[in-house]
Amino acid sequence: xxxxxxxxxxxxxxxxxxxxxxxxxxxxxxxxxxxxxxxxxxxxxxxxxxxxxxxxxxxxxxxxxxxxxxxxxxxxxxxxxxxxxxxxxxxxxxxxxxxxxxxxxxxxxxxxxxxxxxxxxxxxxxxxxxxxxxxxxxxxxxxxxxxxxxxxxxxxxxxxxxxxxxxxxxxxxxxxxxxxxxxxxxxxxxxxxxxxxxxxxxxxxxxxxxxxxxxxxxxxxxxxxxxxxxxxxxxxxxxxxxxxxxxxxxxxxxxxxxxxxxxxxxxxxxxxxxxxxxxxxxxxxxxxxxxxxxxxxxxxxxxxx
Amino acid sequence: xxxxxxxxxxxxxxxxxxxxxxxxxxxxxxxxxxxxxxxxxxxxxxxxxxxxxxxxxxxxxxxxxxxxxxxxxxxxxxxxxxxxxxxxxxxxxxxxxxxxxxxxxxxxxxxxxxxxxxxxxxxxxxxxxxxxxxxxxxxxxxxxxxxxxxxxxxxxxxxxxxxxxxxxxxxxxxxxxxxxxxxxxxxxxxxxxxxxxxxxxxxxxxxxxxxxxxxxxxxxxxxxxxxxxxxxxxxxxxxxxxxxxxxxxxxxxxxxxxxxxxxxxxxxxxxxxxxxxxxxxxxxxxxxxxxxxxxxxxxxxxxxxxxxxxxxxxxxxxxxxxxxxxxxxxxxxxxxxxxxxxxxxxxxxxxxxxxxxxxxxxxxxxxxxxxxxxxxxxxxxxxxxxxxxxxxxxxxxxxxxxxxxxxxxxxxxxxxxxxxxxxxxxxxxxxxxxxxxxxxxxxxxxxxxxxxxxxxxxxxxxxxxxxxxxxxxxxxxxxxxxxxxxxxxxxxxxxxxxxxxxxxxxxxxx
Ligand code: SF4
Ligand code: SF4
Numbered sequence: 001x002x003x004x005x006x007x008x009x010x011x012x013x014x015x016x017x018x019x020x021x022x023x024x025x026x027x028x029x030x031x032x033x034x035x036x037x038x039x040x041x042x043x044x045x046x047x048x049x050x051x052x053x054x055x056x057x058x059x060x061x062x063x064x065x066x067x068x069x070x071x072x073x074x075x076x077x078x079x080x081x082x083x084x085x086x087x088x089x090x091x092x093x094x095x096x097x098x099x100x101x102x103x104x105x106x107x108x109x110x111x112x113x114x115x116x117x118x119x120x121x122x123x124x125x126x127x128x129x130x131x132x133x134x135x136x137x138x139x140x141x142x143x144x145x146x147x148x149x150x151x152x153x154x155x156x157x158x159x160x161x162x163x164x165x166x167x168x169x170x171x172x173x174x175x176x177x178x179x180x181x182x183x184x185x186x187x188x189x190x191x192x193x194x195x196x197x198x199x200x201x202x203x204x205x206x207x208x209x210x211x212x213x214x215x216x217x218x219x220x221x222x223x224x225x226x227x228x229x230x231x232x233x234x235x236x237x238x239x240x241x242x243x244x245x246x247x248x249x250x251x252x253x254x255x256x257x258x259x260x261x262x263x264x265x266x267x268x269x270x271x272x273x274x275x276x277x278x279x280x281x282x283x284x285x286x287x288x289x290x291x292x293x294x295x296x297x298x299x300x301x302x303x304x305x
Numbered sequence: 306x307x308x309x310x311x312x313x314x315x316x317x318x319x320x321x322x323x324x325x326x327x328x329x330x331x332x333x334x335x336x337x338x339x340x341x342x343x344x345x346x347x348x349x350x351x352x353x354x355x356x357x358x359x360x361x362x363x364x365x366x367x368x369x370x371x372x373x374x375x376x377x378x379x380x381x382x383x384x385x386x387x388x389x390x391x392x393x394x395x396x397x398x399x400x401x402x403x404x405x406x407x408x409x410x411x412x413x414x415x416x417x418x419x420x421x422x423x424x425x426x427x428x429x430x431x432x433x434x435x436x437x438x439x440x441x442x443x444x445x446x447x448x449x450x451x452x453x454x455x456x457x458x459x460x461x462x463x464x465x466x467x468x469x470x471x472x473x474x475x476x477x478x479x480x481x482x483x484x485x486x487x488x489x490x491x492x493x494x495x496x497x498x499x500x501x502x503x504x505x506x507x508x509x510x511x512x513x514x515x516x517x518x519x520x521x522x523x524x525x526x527x528x529x530x531x532x533x534x535x536x537x538x539x540x541x542x543x544x545x546x547x548x549x550x551x552x553x554x555x556x557x558x559x560x561x562x563x564x565x566x567x568x569x570x571x572x573x574x575x576x577x578x579x580x581x582x583x584x585x586x587x588x589x590x591x592x593x594x595x596x597x598x599x600x601x602x603x604x605x606x607x608x609x610x611x612x613x614x615x616x617x618x619x620x621x622x623x624x625x626x627x628x629x630x631x632x633x634x635x636x637x638x639x640x641x642x643x644x645x646x647x648x649x650x651x652x653x654x655x656x657x658x659x660x661x662x663x664x665x666x667x668x669x670x671x672x673x674x675x676x677x678x679x680x681x682x683x684x685x686x687x688x689x690x691x692x693x694x695x696x697x698x699x700x701x702x703x704x705x706x707x708x709x710x711x712x713x714x715x716x717x718x719x720x721x722x723x724x725x726x727x728x729x730x731x732x733x734x735x736x737x738x739x740x741x742x743x744x745x746x747x748x749x750x751x752x753x754x755x756x757x758x759x760x761x762x763x764x765x766x767x768x769x770x771x772x773x774x775x776x777x778x779x780x781x782x783x784x785x786x787x788x789x790x791x792x793x794x795x796x797x798x799x800x801x802x803x804x805x806x807x808x809x810x811x812x813x814x815x
Contacts, residue, residue, distance in 0.1 A: 076513065099551075099600075102484055102514035103412060104443065110417045111444045126632075141632025141662050149630060161576015163599070163628025167660075170630040170687065187575050190417050214576055219414040243579030245586060283587075285580060285629075286690050 002130035002181040003156070003201040003208070004093065004121070005033070005069065011136065012060055012091070013038035014082045015073035016048050020097070020138070024073065025049060030143040033134040036064045057089040069093045071127070071136050076100035079123060083109045087118045095136045096122030096192070106190050113192070120192030126162035126184040129169075139165060139184060153178015155292065156202035156236075158195050159214035160185060160221070161243070168214055171289045177296055180207040195221040196228045203234050209299050210237050212292050213279075215270060217244035222270040226277035237299065239280045239292045242270050307486070307510040307523060310353045312395045314506035317483065318490070321475045324502045328397030337378050340396055341371055347399045348374055352381045352391035355532075362386050367399070389532060400502055402494040406461075407436075408473045409489035410480050416440055419480065421447065423473065425459045427492045435459055447477040464499030472501045483521070484514030534559065536616060539801040543609045547727055549773070550602025550633075552610055556594045561619040563707045567593040568698070569620040571610060573627025573638065574599040581626035581658070584691035588699050593620050598641075601633040605727055605777035605797050607641025612713070612799055615649050616806055620708045622698050623655035630687045631661030639667035639684075640779040643674040644795075647786075651680040653708045654701035658694045660687030674783060710810055713803045718796055723763045724771045728797040730781075734760040736792035745793060748784035751776060 005011075011028070015021040016038025025048060028035050037052040037060055044055035054060040061067055070086040072079060072094060079101045086094055087109070094113075101123040113119055121128060127137015131150040139162070140146025149170040155177050159165040165184040172179060183198050185191050195213060202208040215222045222242065228234050245267045271281050280295065282288035309317075312330040319325050327344045330353065331337055341348065352364035359365050364386060368374035374396070384391045405427035413420045424436035437459045441447050452470040461469055472493060480488050486509040494502045515523050533541065533555075540554035561567045568585055570592045572578025578597050585592060594617060598610045614623070625642065638659055646655065659667040668684035675682045681701050685694050722731030737743070737760045745761050746754045753775045755764035765774055777795070785793040 077516075100513040102517070103486060103511045104481060104484055104514070107412065107418060107443045111442055115444070138632070145632065145662060159576065161574060161579070161628065163574030163631055164576035164580070166632065167577065167628040167630040167687070174688075190412060190414050194414075216576060216579060221414070224415060241580065243576055243583065245583045284584070284690070284692050286692060 001205050001207040002133060003198070003205050004128050004181060004183065005130050005134045005136050007032050007034060007133045009034060009068040009134070010064065010066070011035045012057070012067045012070045012086075013073065014040075014057070014070055014086065016040055016051070016053055017043045017046065018073055021073035022048055024071075024097075024138045025051070027138065027140065027143055027146065028071075028135055031135045031140070031146055032132070033136065036060075036067065057085045057091070061089050067091050069095065069136060071095045071097065072122075073097055076102070076123075080105035080108060083120065084112060087112050087116050092118045094118065094120035094122075094192070095125065095127055096120055096186075097125060097127065097137050099124040099187075101188070103188070103190055106188065110190070110192065121183065122186040122192060124188045125186035125191075126165060128181060128183050129179075130181045131179050139182070141166075149173060150182060151178040153180065154207055154209040155179045155296070156199075156205065156208040156211040157182035157213075158185060158198045158202075158211060159183070160187060160195070160216045161214055162187070164214040164243075167285070168212060168288070171285060172212065172292060175289050175293050177292060180205060189219060194219075194224065196225040196234075199225055199228065199234050199238070203236055208236065210239070210292060210296050212288065213238060213240040215240055215242045217242070217267050217270070218265040220265060223273045226273035226279065229277040229279065237280075237295050239282060239288055239295060240274055241282050241285060241288045242267055242274075307512050307515060308355050309508045309510065309521070310355070310393070311351065311506055312353055312393070313521070314488075314508040315395075315503065317479055317508065318475075318503050318506055321479055323472050323475055324500060326397035326400050326502060326504065328395060330393050330395045331378075332382065332393050334375060334378065337374060337396060338371070341374060344398045346370065346374070349397050349399055350374065350377045350381060351395045351397070352384060353393040353395055354386060354389060354391060356386060364391065400494050400504065401496060403497045404495040405492035405504075406469065406495065407489070407491045408469075408476065408493055409487065409491065410441070410476055410485075411487045413440075419443065419477070421452070421455065421473070421477070423456050423459055425456070425461060441477060447474065449474045465495050465501070468499055468501040469493065469495070472503065479508075483508065484511045484517060485509060486511050535801075535805055536613060539799065539805060540610075540613050542800055543606070543613075547606060549726075550600040550606055551597060552602060552606050553597040554594065554610065554613055556617070558591060558593050561593050561617055563619045565621045565702060565704055565707070567591050567620050569593055569614040569617055569623045569708070570596060571614055571623065571625040572597045573625075573631060573633070577626070577628025577631075581624070581691045581694075584626075584695040585624055585698075587692065588695045590695075590699075593617055598638070599627065599631075599633065602637065603777045604637045604640035604644070604779040605795075607638045608644045608779070608797060609799050611642050611645035612648075612802065615645065615651070615708065616710060616713075616802060616809070618708060618710045618809060620653065621706065622653055622702050623651070624695070624698055625655070626658035626691050626694055627660075629658065629660035629691070633661065634663050635659040635661055635667035636663050636670060637778060639670040640783060643670060643783060644779055646675055646678055646680065646682065649711060651678050651682070653706060654680055654698060654703070655682045656685070656694050656698040656701065657682065658685045658689060658691060660685070660689070670783075674787065710806050712810065713799075713806050715796055715798055715803070716794055719792070719794055721760075721762070723767055725775045725777050725795070726771065726773045727777065728795060730775065731794045731796065732761055733790075733792040733794075736790035737761060740789050740792070742788070744788055745781045745785050748780045750778070750780065754781060
C-alpha cells in the first residue's frame, strides 16, 4: 500500500500538450504511472506518446470510464476552470502543479471539492511519488534520478517545500530508509490537503510506520498536526524539521505560505506545539535523518518483538 | 507591494458606496488651503504609511485651526518612521463618533475559507472583546442577512444594524473584485444618527492576482512590510520580464555594517533556502538578503541574481545553497555564478552547494572556471549537508575582507551578433579566424551556432532564437573564454543597476 497514488490508479493529464505537460507525462509513463490520456481544448484527436488527447474531461471519462486522478499542468490563471471541470466530471483526486494560482481561485476549488467529496494536492506542488510504483507531477525530475533518489519503504514523507521533498527522501534513502509515499503539499498559503490531512492518510496506511515532515513558518498546519496527535487521531511516530528559524515577521520567504502574519505561525510556537505533542523536532537535516533512523529501528524492533 | 495605502483603499470603498469622511490626499500647503476651503475645520491629518499604530507613533494629527493644520502638515511631511518618509498626507473632516467597531475579512488557512470578523468595540481580530466571526462559502458568497445575523449576535441593533450590515456586506464584494488577501476597516465609526463611516482601511492584494488589476498600479507585487528598496525594484524588473523559473529577492539588512558577520545569500527553492539560511544563522551569521532562483532558471537569470546580490557592500561571504537534491539543471546555476564572479573579480569567499541534477558537472565548472579569481570558491553537492557548507564558509571568511562595489557598465557588443531572450550574443569574428578548433559550435547543446565562411554564426531563424531557443546557458561564452579567443560576449542588461552602483560608490543612497 501507499497513499494517494499507486500503479493501478487511472490518471488523466489536463494540459498534456503544453511543454511541461508533455515532458512530465513522459516521466510519469516511464515510472509506471497508469496515464490513460490527456485533455487540451482544441487538441482533441491528437496523440501524445501514443496517448489520446481529448477536448474535454467529459469525453475522456466517456472513453475510459471512471478516472481516479487528474494532474493539472495548465497555467495558473486557467487552473480554476480546469479544476472545476475535473471535479464536476467525477474525478476525486486532483494534483495541481502550477504556481501563481490566485488565492480566491483556490478557495473556490476547495469549496467545490468539499461539496463533491473530492480532494486535491497543491497548488504549487511538485507532486506525489510512491516509490517504484507511480509518480504524479514532476517530482524526481528525470526518470534516472527519480529511481535513484526515491526507494520503496515504510516512511511517509510530507513536505511544504518541493525541493525538500526530494532532498529528504534522498537522505532517507541513503540512510537505508525507503518511503511509502512522499507528498509535496504545495507552498501556498491555502492548499488542498494540509500536513495533518496527509498525516491522517499515512496513519491509515498499513505500509507506513513513521512519518518525516518538513514544515515551515507560516500557516497553522503544524499546530493543527499537534492538535490531531493530542486528540489521538494520529499515533504513528513523527520526526519533523521546521524551516525559517531566522525569519522575521511580515516578510514572505518565496513560498506564499511562509509568512508570519498577526503573530501566528512563528517558529517557536510551532516547535513548542509539536514537541508537547510528542513529535521529535530536529535542529538540522542530519539530525532529522539520524532521529528517523533511530526511531525506525525501535519501531521495527517493537513490531518484531 | 501588494498593500494599498489607506487613501487608495478608501477610494475603493467610496466607489462601492461606503461612506468615508470628506477629504483628500495631498502633499503641499497650497492643496491644504484649498481643501480646508472645501471641507472646513476641524480636520485630521494622517501620514500615509503601511505601519500599524500610526497614532502612537505621531503620524496622525488633529487640527482645529488652519494654523495648526499647516504646522501639522509640514511636520508630517518631514517625518520618517523606521526607514520610510511620509510622502503623502490624507486630510479629512473630523467625524463625531458615537461608537467605534471593527470589521474585516481575512483568509483562514485552516478553514480554507474567507472569514468575516466583527467586533462591536473596535480593536482588531477575533480576540477582541465581544468579537464574532463567520466562515464565508465562496460558492454562495456572503448574503446581507448573514451579516445582519452576525452583527446582531454581537449586540448591534436599530439603525446601526442597517447601516453597518450594509457597509460590511460590501466588503466581501470588494475582496472578490480586487482579489484581496485581506480587507479591514478599523475603526468603523457609528455616528449619533446611526450612520456607519469607514475611518481607516487596510487592503492587501493577492500577489498572484495582481495581473488582473493593472489599474491599481502595483509596482512590486510582493508582500513587504515596507515599500521595496531600490535594489529590490531592480530585481523585480528582472523577474517581471522573464518567466523562465523564479527569481525572488529582498534585503533583510539594508545598511550592512563591515563587521564580518553578514552574508550574501543565494538560495534555490523556498524550503531548501530556508534550511540553508538556518544553517548560516546557527554559525552566528546574519543574512544580508534573501534570494531564490529556482524552477529551472537559465544561467542568465542566476547571473543577474548574483550581480544584484553582489551590489550589497560589506558582505563578508557568498553562500549559495538550495534543497541539495534539485531536479533543475545545476550547470545553469554554476555558469550564471561563474559569469558574475569573473566579472566582479570576486574577492570574498563563496561556498556554493549545487546538489542534484548534473551536480558533478556543475562543481567541475565552478572549479575550473574560477581558479583565476582572488576569491576562494568551494563547490559542494547533495551529499554535503548545509551545516557542513556553512562551516566551510566560516573557515574561509577573512577578518577585514569585505565586498566592495565596483562600477557596472555593459560591455560593447562585438560587431557580429543576434538577440537572445533577454540580451545579445555577440561574436568577434576577427578573433575567430585564428581559432583552430571552433569549439563553440559543439559547446552549444541547442544547435544555435553553425560554421559559415570559417566563423560561427547563427544557425536558426533569429525570431525563434529571440523567443528562447537560445536558452542563455552561457556555455558557448565560457567555452570560448577558457578554450578559445575570448571572442564571445553575451550581454545581459540589468536596468538600473549601473546607476544604483554609481550612487553607492559616491556614497549617496538613502
Ligand atoms: S571558440 Fe571562440 S574563438 Fe573559436 S570560433 Fe568559437 S567563438 Fe570564435
Ligand atoms: S548559443 Fe547555445 S551555448 Fe550559447 S548561450 Fe545560447 S544556448 Fe547557450
